[in-house]
Amino acid sequence: MASSQMAGGFISLPTCGRATASSAGAHVKHLRPMNAELIVVFTERHRLGLTATPYMVEPVQENQPIRIIEQATPERLNDYDRPFSELQQQVVKTLDYLSDRRLHKKFSREKTIKEFYDKLTNDTLEKNIRPEIEKRMLECIELLALANDTPAYFKDAGYSHLYPSDLLEVSMVPSEAVFSFELTPEALDYRLLVRDLGRDFALTGRQPRFITHAPCSFILNNRLYRFTDIDSKKLQPFIEKKHIRIAAQSIPTYMEKFVKNCIRDFTVTATGFDIIEREGSRKAILSLEMGLGQQPVLILKFNYAGKSYLAGTKSSVYVEMRHTNQRYTFVKLQRHTDWEQQIVTLLGSLGLDAATDCYYRPHQMLAHDPQLSLYNMVTWLTANQATLTEAGIEVEQSQMPAQYYLGSSDIESRVTEGNDWFDLRILVKVGNYYIAFHKFRRHILHRTREFELPDGTYFIIPEVWFTRYSDLMHFAKPGDDDNLILDRAHFNLLKEAVAVTTSLDSIAPDQLDTSAAFTTIDIPAALQATLRPYQKMGFSWMVTLAQNKIGGILADDMGLGKTVQTITMLLHFYQHQHETPPAKTEAPMQLSLFDAPAITGFNQSHLPPSLIGMPTSLVHNWEHEIRKFAPSLKVYVYTGQQRIKSKDIAKVLRHYHVVLTSYGILRNDIDYLSQVPFHHIILDESQNIKNPASKIYDAVMALQSTHKLVLTGTPIENSLSDLWAQMNFVNPGVLGTLNFFKNKFVTPITRQKEETGEQQELETRLKTLIHPFILRRTKEMVATDLPPVSEQVLYCDMTPEQQQVYEREKSGVRNELIRAIERDGMQKSGMIALQALTRMRQLANHPALVIDNYEGSSGKYEMILENLESIVQEKHKVLVFSSFVKDLQMIEKELETRQLTYSKLTGATTDRDGVIRRFKSNDECRIFLISLKAGGVGLNLTEADYVFLLNPWWNPAAELQAINRSHRIGQTRNVFVYRFISTGTIEEKIALLQEKKSKLADTFINSNNPIADLSEDEIRELFA
Template sequence: GQIPELLAEFAGPLMDAGIELQLKNRIIRRSGSLKIHTRKSGSVLEMRPQAGSKDKAFEALQLDEWLEKSGMVKTESSYFILTEKALRQLHFLRDHGLSHTGFLKTSPDNLGLIDAVYEALETEEETDRIYLQKQKEAYLKLTDSAGREPDKIPPPPDTFLAQLRPYQLQGYQWLHTLRKEKLGGCLADDMGLGKTIQTLSYLSRLKRDGQLGTSLIIGPVVTLGNWETEIQRFAPSLKTLRYSGPAGKRTLPPENSETVLIIVSYQTLRNDIEKFLEREWDHIILDEAHYVKNASSQTFKAIRTLRSRHRLSLTGTPLENHLSELWSQMSFLNPGILGSRHYFENHFIHPREQEEPSNLVIPRLSAIVAPFILRRKKSQVLQDLPPKEETIVRCEMTPLQAEAYESMRELYRSQVSGMLSENSGGRNKVEIFTIISKLRLLAIHPPLAGEPFSGVDSGKMKVLDSLLEKILEENHKILVFSQFLGALDKAEETCRAHNWQFARLTGSTKDRETPIQSFNNNSSIRIFLLSLKAGGVGINLTAADYVLLLDPWWNPSVEAQAIDRAHRLGQQKPVMAYRLISSKTIEERVLELQQKKKELTASILGDGEVPPLNNTEIMELFS
């Protein structure tokens, strides 16, 4: 069993001494190289490798894993000790399913493989040679920023109402290159770097050029409201329909409709899959694509059966826990790139020890998928980022929450209208703001508003759970602010449910320094729950680079002070601040008031933090 290893080590010196070596009646030769006869047949690329050297004609391989471990192969008449380059090429072919008979069938879009073995490729047909050259060029465009032909891709149109940063413009160009080459890709930038903006700029260009057909954006329910908001704000030329509502009343627009984007949740798409299978879509775009990482799930199977001309996925975590998630991503984007699921599991997830150690498998797997994944981290594009970025995250209420909120909004509106008509001064204003606080609690987490709502779940808390999980996966530290202690209690429950270590600081905390020091200095404690008043001023929390504001405060300067606990002298990273706003609730009215009243000082409650609202503005809160 040690013969190949001995030959690999000692054959060179023996041959240098003029000794001819043979094994099983075959001459052993050094400096073996590969030639790979290649032919494109429809949707399949066929490859047949041969081995040879300068002084020996090339012959078909007779593969033997026992030999390959030591860098050797055999042919009909010889054994060859391969050069390092040839051995790497052989490993690539093996990774993609090269059979023991020396024959490989793979996807013609397998750019990583074509690039890795390009110099060894041989073709008989000129059309095949041209095709392989085109694929090699596509690989370079997608993996080398200098090769993305920025001058040949027109900029975003004037119908797109935002200015892209340099790295976002690079992403925009990458998306266009994928489309030109008819390839699928995953935009996997760090959370907060603007994957939605880059996608909308790309779609806006296609719409302006008359090249955008009706397309699907599929995502979790909690992100759909954000898509609608961002489209209205930055890409109003993209006519959009949100496919939702009661099961019996959901309908797709006619095929000749002006609607170019249909936004739908994963669950709704799975339930109504038959309707979506009736059409071929221009683009299918998966948002938070890690939601469908399980290839065995019904949702994944439903999405994979959809027909489309172009496929994209957006996720900050293309690979969360297991390599199988990467196979799921790629099998949606570019079917066949990583072989069958069975082959992938055997070769990449559970590689046999006699083949090669896993630390060699993983780099080559990365090289295979590299053309189809664009990932930038905040640290890489720091020079392109402002020191602080603030984003509004729209949170859809759950059906029960929306029902409870609407019923109480009508009741409260009637009560407040009566109080304002009484014109009884300060007493009624205190009661009015007590009612407003109850309505705000319904928008955050209904059980906080009282016993009648104890069984009503919260859309915002689901968004919080998802956000925290994603941010922690990227190894960041987070400040979570709320003005309501009950909201912090609920956030604490979420932390405990996931076994996330956290610190907490509120007005009742007697020893403030202990939680502050624990958060700043203990790498295991990555969440800090703070009340807006107690934690919003006077402390330095530059260990955090993410800030979540669970609810809006009347005075935007109070929120700015909270964000500045992290965004201050000594902070080495860009700070990402997220305001969680429940859609179609009083929280949106508060945002509008923040915009209208830049300088809020006096208060009807005397604490300088609640704005001096007139009767009309008070009633608008209940609209």
């Protein structure tokens, strides 16, 4: 049987009596002997040097050439009916990377392997291929050292056969380089020995066959030597000579550089100088320093015997050289790598990320912001100081522009409760210093983190302070002896900031089921009504506010009885002054300036009267409700041309319990009314004072009273500034100045297109400020006995003639508007946009609203009238709301033509009570035409169970108010709401904007978004 053949330095596969690679096929597996063995052969390969190749061979026989079956590959191993160990498989897989096929595929574009080697340059070989060979050979040698089932052989290229005697010894223990130094006054001699299994020998005169160079491995005398820490360049000089001599003048430099490093990295024997090995003190140091680009970093260092060096350095030994008394001494300290790793693991568990082996930063640090990074690091060091100290880690601040306080801090507070304020004594303990809290005011308001301590170090103000205390610092005022004075209206800020309990805690219910927190207040005996549980709670809330001299906003849904709750509260205060309820009288009496006051039933409570301001349309409703529910309260209606106009009006009003007036009268007669000291000032539909620049706002702010209360279902109609105006009326200064409120809350909250964490934080802070002073219950929350309301949108197709007019007008309006925006900008074009929008809405309703000679019909009108006739035939009553009075007038003509009985209420209606009574009491009158402005509030029309909304508007709350005329306490039937929308018109887009722009309502109570809040893109989209 032919043996293996050697050709050009390669072992050739046998071709006689054996299957070759080309003949291997479906039956090859059966040709492989089961007792075949795996070996690795080291031999010279053409151009590649000494490498290893795996082979499958027949069982090795003593003194007989080894017969090779084939080269082993990962794929061919599967053809043998025998198991291979995991290490054997890994050896074959590793060496397969060095096969001609794999090298050709990875490093060449030549078509054949021969062309690859023919055109291989030395430069390519050394730069690209040699590193791959080194890497794979080191892996292979490591595996062979571990695998006792895979023998290795060395095949000299000059011999044809491979014999068992060519077997290599591969030790599991790496060899070691030993440097031997001899120092004399004349020279430094040193040599290098190889220590293998406890035996030292020199390489001089020997011929090792190097396999790898860094680290080094070689074959010598049938043994494979491998090293882990030395390269072949350090060994090769000693193959030619026994030792190297360093001249006397070079000895100091050589000792400092070469000898010191050898002692650190290798085993060294010395004559003429000393090497001392010992253990010294050790400690870990975490140093706060400024790195590249002024980026702060935390640098981990380890200190042994007073010498520090960076974590992550590879050497596990530290060597210090001393030269005293003409003698060199080297002190060798062994590093404790396990202990160092424990420190690294601890820092990771405490929230530090390693940017490199020694540079650390806290998790999620904003690396692009050096100042914030520094504060985060100081904060982290402060928070973990105790743990670091316990672990033996010292903290340093090296070469920093300032030194930072890294200890703990505490806040000590004492709060004294006065009649109208809180006296706050708050001290911050920082180290040994006690600092009055008000000294941090400027820093907190301006978000300045660094506070200089008396010793010159800087205390980094915790980030949480800016959230927790910024409102407190804005609203509190400096007092005596470093104290702070806080108005009682800000008690909620005090609770949050200082964590104290005040006597006012029970006035800020989060949910309805917290009503148990209120002190039970008896319902006045003179009340002629039965309050529901939520109304009792509202009454108690208002009384508690007044008792604590705090104003409030009752913002219940329309129809939940804000009026009766308020009347109950007034009755409580006026009745509370008597042993028995005041006597009832049949009819109210109106006094003049000349009447005597001692009339039975008039105000004898020793309390001044209370003033209720409201829209004109609600005056008679309030008068009626007071007569009905609290006839013992005497009412003075301050309206009409015959009203008293005198600065002595208080002499008359003091005999009454309640004074009713309209906003218009209040504005016009403020010179008289401002002279009267009232007990309560109550504003109904208080959104009327939403504009702080208006005369009515100035007027109500000029009134005098002990207590203030406002009632509204929509405290926010246009923007958050509406809320400020009403809140500033009931509790002046509670939200700061208007400019502060706009800058602090309105702009950041409303101008963000997408909600951010900062915006959410501001919303939370604002809700904290207003929470105690606003009570809002929705019908879904409290009126479970109300029947359901069903809402449906009826989409109306325009008639052909209406469609034609609409598209023609839209084109002209859009072009005019776009020109105005481009010419004057969006801000100055708001009025033009509003006019254009109104015109398009009217056209969508009926072109005849704006085009006098229009003779066509309207698809929406046809559907409205058809539904009205059906409702009347079915004996139901319906409320028809429109934003346009002319809209109602046109429907009125159609109703008259069809002989349908109706009532109509607009701003021009003089007999308001008459038209309301007509609808409520006349069974034939089943249709009530109402303008949204005149009848959206103050009406109780539960006789109707249908509501028609003829045109959408920006304010969802306005539509809700209209619906609540019918769907309110007292309604017993299901209520059906129909919204009429003309398809393909601006009405559809308005409906979408209503939904898109309603977030403010859900967040803070209620909302509306007028055209002034629309962006240019939204305006263009409306008219697209």
